[in-house]
Amino acid sequence: MRTAILGPLGPVSRLTLGGGIGQIWGETTHEEALATVHAAIDAGITLIDAAPMYRNAEAFIGEAFAGRPPAGVRFTTKCQLGSPEPRDVAGQLTASLEASLAAMRLERIDVFFLHSNLHADGFDYAHGNASRDRFSTAWSLYETEVVETFEALKAAGKIAAWGITGIGVPTPVIAAIQRTPRPDVVQAIANLMDSPGALKRYAEPARPREVAADARAAGCGVMGIRAVQAGALTAAIDRELSPNSPDRADYDRAAPFRALCATWGEDPAYVAHRYALSMPNIDTVVLGVKSRAELAMCVAAEAAAPMEPERIAAIDGLGLATP
Numbered sequence: 001m002r003t004a005i006l007g008p009l010g011p012v013s014r015l016t017l018g019g020g021i022g023q024i025w026g027e028t029t030h031e032e033a034l035a036t037v038h039a040a041i042d043a044g045i046t047l048i049d050a051a052p053m054y055r056n057a058e059a060f061i062g063e064a065f066a067g068r069p070p071a072g073v074r075f076t077t078k079c080q081l082g083s084p085e086p087r088d089v090a091g092q093l094t095a096s097l098e099a100s101l102a103a104m105r106l107e108r109i110d111v112f113f114l115h116s117n118l119h120a121d122g123f124d125y126a127h128g129n130a131s132r133d134r135f136s137t138a139w140s141l142y143e144t145e146v147v148e149t150f151e152a153l154k155a156a157g158k159i160a161a162w163g164i165t166g167i168g169v170p171t172p173v174i175a176a177i178q179r180t181p182r183p184d185v186v187q188a189i190a191n192l193m194d195s196p197g198a199l200k201r202y203a204e205p206a207r208p209r210e211v212a213a214d215a216r217a218a219g220c221g222v223m224g225i226r227a228v229q230a231g232a233l234t235a236a237i238d239r240e241l242s243p244n245s246p247d248r249a250d251y252d253r254a255a256p257f258r259a260l261c262a263t264w265g266e267d268p269a270y271v272a273h274r275y276a277l278s279m280p281n282i283d284t285v286v287l288g289v290k291s292r293a294e295l296a297m298c299v300a301a302e303a304a305a306p307m308e309p310e311r312i313a314a315i316d317g318l319g320l321a322t323p
Helices: 030-042 057-065 086-104 129-135 139-155 170-178 208-217 246-253 255-264 268-278 292-304 309-316
Strands: 003-005 011-013 015-017 047-049 074-079 109-114 117-119 136-138 159-165 185-189 221-225 284-287
Touching: 011 015, 015 030, 015 292, 030 057, 030 292, 057 086, 074 086, 086 109, 086 139, 109 139, 109 185, 117 139, 117 170, 129 136, 136 139, 139 159, 139 170, 159 221, 170 208, 185 208, 208 221, 255 268, 255 309, 268 284, 268 292, 268 309, 284 292
Parallel strands: 015 047, 015 284, 047 074, 074 109, 109 159, 117 136, 159 185, 185 221, 221 284
Antiparallel strands: 003 011
């Protein structure tokens, strides 16, 4: 498998195994999840992206490697901090990290992410604003408490690097990238629709390609997420969705993409992953796979990338990108 430089971490595989193994997105068995972890390593994947909210992912990672992961394999985890009292930030981040280390049976995490959205002080979300302090971190907390805690954890050797999940309001995400200290790694939406789907709670445009470009220009590593936009870019959604779900709306809107893939005789998820792997400024693409069969399709997509310019033009010509 090809590699790319992920900021200060150096070379990592172009594919990252994500939290789908945690039995959170579609059904998979305990045995299949563990087999998928081992198959990913056998395929050359050297980065595994986890989080406490990915249900059983961290526990399965700990079980798969029993505290002795193969040399060269890196691990990330996250904390959805929200906006607690300033005095509680360091304790909550540290407790979350310690719990993740225990679950994965590791002594150190390679990248620890702030999994919350970022918002300017006084900002109101278009959707879910009443629970803002649960899923989003205020800019003042980020500047004065979060960054300091991350830097302290790095200095203590508990983490090698830190990052942000750059799916929140684009303006503060870009501000975080441009300030010093800046994140070592940024996770950014990377799909042909430029859509965060149900993750988007704010009114302004998502600007995912601008986030990725700014992160790359600042020297941050960039991990692309949502290559198939929560299933919207697959042949069929593998879980129940509300008719009003943004992910369901994206699936319906992507009908021309599925029709185009049919003319090529190719699976839409395969094509969507090839597209994401061909996007500029993306170092590694995080997979939401939950089985060896899904993993094998993604590995084949990586082997076939980069996508031909005429195919990219045909996909872009469908006009599916979110304004």
